[in-house]
Amino acid sequence: MKLSVFALLATLAPLPALAANGSATDLASQLTGQHAVYTLGLSKLRTHDITGATGQMSFNVVDGCTGWATTQHMTLIIRNVDGSLSKSVSDYVTWESKDGKTFSFKLTEHDDSGKEKIDDAGVATHTSSNDGGIIKYTTPANTELKLPPGTLFPMQHTEALLAAGRARKTFISPLLFDGTTADGAQATFVTILGHHVPEKTKWAALDKYASTDVDIAFFERKHDDETPDFRTSMRYYENGVATGLVLDFGDFVMTGKLTSLTIPPSACPVSKAP
Template identity: 25%
Template structure:
């Protein structure tokens, strides 16, 4: 139950962070037409802001580290977080997660690795690759926790291209964006992400820093994430991001069935630009 929730924090930044219904955009090469994101590293303070079932989970708190780099022919992501869950009738628990990903700018190749621990013991590990065929469909191949192949739907997105398409669609005046997205943060394959693209805003009010990276244009993006069950009446969780045109997230809120958690930006630094040859 809580393992899926830690996966949702991974989704917060990799999905556009991690994204009602418009026709899905063609995902074969969306990144080329989108705003170029800014390589950066950031730290977020995670805090529970609402409990819908008092007496069970008393508090959730921790930190998230996020790093995004431009590798000339690919984008790379490195994300770590530690969360402490405090319960009313059982011992508190520390969850740690480490997620890394490599995404080709051509939009056809992707690799991922995820490790999650509970109180220092490994509880989940996913590792594998994904590839898009010329027809737009794809295949994800896991090597951990065990060899497995999953089909990915036509015109699906990888995480960075999804984020960049969100920004581009919002700047074109689109209000709603629906897409299938795969990031490898769990074993379920692609997820459906329904996004409402809100109006222009300043940086998130919760941000505790000043930085040129969050002084530029931003929007509130409200997303609902749907899993593999086609009969589900409600999304698995919802998320609100303050997403800047350069791809930086200056604040987030994730809403589950029984509690909500806020991510406040507490540190942000630009990463060096990649030194790419003219042939790249």
């Protein structure tokens, strides 16, 4: 199960060319820091093994001026067919430099007893102009994998899909490395479902931003399976906030309702035009 749903939120860094998948260059980013909380509810079951699910997810983005620090905390409680409850708690912490060169990551999970297990951790680096590079894992220990050319880090990936929405594209399919598996880069297929001009919303902080509806499917590159490993859809605003989440875990589907949103002021100096 891919628990790091929000490995897709964005950075202000200008993107290198995205080959045939489109480019985010020449488009000024409006992305900001954020603190968002979502209430998760069950919307569909595809198995008889469970009878219910609920949860909560909090997501924080901090503008570190030279990079973006993100933290995600998610709790899922699943009711099994025998009436017992299973609890899953995951924490996902990343740092992505605004120059697009470095991405550090750590994904941990806690079992029902509260014992912590580090699933994946390490540092990935873009070492070439075509976004190729290397991943050095500390968990699993002593593991190194190559980043194929064209691989985007999470913030770059989100900026790319927002750029695709602004350009009225119908889809993009960049590779992504977000640090949530030990298998390296994943294939993604992003369908652009619609683009919206700014409009009044429940959240005043979003009223001035355009938004894009997307459906994102994640695939393991080592298999030729047409069934995605994980799938999510949402409305992304140009400042990086997501609403209307749909999280498809395969056996069940959950929706995420934004219940709290804070946009902190930036502490970074504003660059002046020459």
